[in-house]
Amino acid sequence: MTATLAPYACNPAHSRGRHYRQDESAMRTPFQRDRDRIIHCSAFRRLKEKTQVFVAHEGDYYRTRLTHSLEVAQIARTLARALKVDEDLAEATALAHDLGHPPFGHSGEDALASLMEGYGGFDHNAQTLRVVTQLEKRYPQFDGLNLAWETLEGVVKHNGPLLAPGEDGAKLPWAIRAYEDWKGLELDHWTSIEAQIAALSDDIAYNNHDIDDGLRSGLLSVEQLMDVPLVGDVFRTCQARYPGLTGDVLIHEAVREMIGLMVSDVLSETRRRIEESGIDSQASVRAQGDAIVAFSDDMTERLAGLRRFLYANMYLHYKVKRAKEKGKRIVRDLFTGFLDDPGLLPTEFHPETDGARGRQTARTVCDYIAGMTDRFAVSEHRKLFHVEGWG
Structure with missing residues (x-):
């Protein structure tokens, strides 16, 4: 694969290595x-x-x-x-x-x-x-x-x-x-093209799956989306291409189409920037004053309109806000309880604490909570604050 890499790619054969030196794998880059x-x-x-x-x-x-x-x-x-x-x-x-x-x-x-x-x-x-x-x-x-x-x-x-x-x-x-x-x-430089790709892929994924999840949850409707930049046009195109198409199949087809449009836009804009900037190495990518991997101005504007719609109609929906507030309350309760009494933490965390409300205890509590799943956080909260059969 390395023989086909562009000159501005990160070639694994020339990696800067690891913090702790290890022998390279015979089978994997x-x-x-x-x-x-x-x-x-x-x-x-x-x-x-x-x-x-x-x-x-x-x-x-x-x-x-x-x-x-x-x-x-x-x-x-x-x-x-x-x-x-x-x-x-x-x-x-x-x-x-x-x-x-x-x-x-x-x-x-x-x-x-x-x-x-x-x-x-x-x-x-x-x-x-x-x-x-x-x-x-x-x-x-x-x-x-x-x-x-x-x-x-x-x-x-x-x-x-x-x-x-x-x-x-x-x-x-x-x-x-x-x-x-x-x-x-080198935190004052841009990162590799590969990492920039990951960042834009994150944007593409969440913009599309938030629409998908919002529609399937009932918080959004296809009718609402018809006036949203980019999205409305895609839904109309899908309905014209497949008359009578509705429900989950329509949603899937529209989301698939939108992902394709965004990916194509990123490729077109990134290739334009590569050609205009003349980058020819990893170093030249990192020395740029702006990202190489990007959406076009037109797509950026349309995505901004989509994000405004999602914030107003989904992220700020009262059902979503209630769930968010409940999550915040669980995190606050757990953090305060563990910080006030580090002995409530699992035994393996005790050596990492420095007493109630100490700085090291706070960081240990933070690490513990940050690593929790939603389900485990709810379970820990129930164990600490819900006393069944009392009162």
């Missing part, structure tokens, strides 16, 4: 090895019961963080193959991008961020770095997954540079600054 380590890690498995939009117990059909990550990875491989860059690195970055997400989606993240304000803060992207460099305990030689430099870089800054040139890093999330090699990740 470094990026294939990273992908496999991510898939086999505990944090990845727990994504199966972590909220995307709808909490996991509301139905088996709705996306979870796990199914979302798989959809992102599938789109990333398609884009990477078309652009002749490393598919395995794009896939690994896509599969890892949500490993640090706590239970209950962004509402759980908002709750933890607020609770951790006096203890270094919380950010799910930074927590992902913490997961893959420290919290996963699978290997006798090191903590974490010991991923290749290119994969770590993609995990940390797939959405773009975190620092302006010359910035000292004081504004970075604590979990990034706590990683001893954070300066080596």
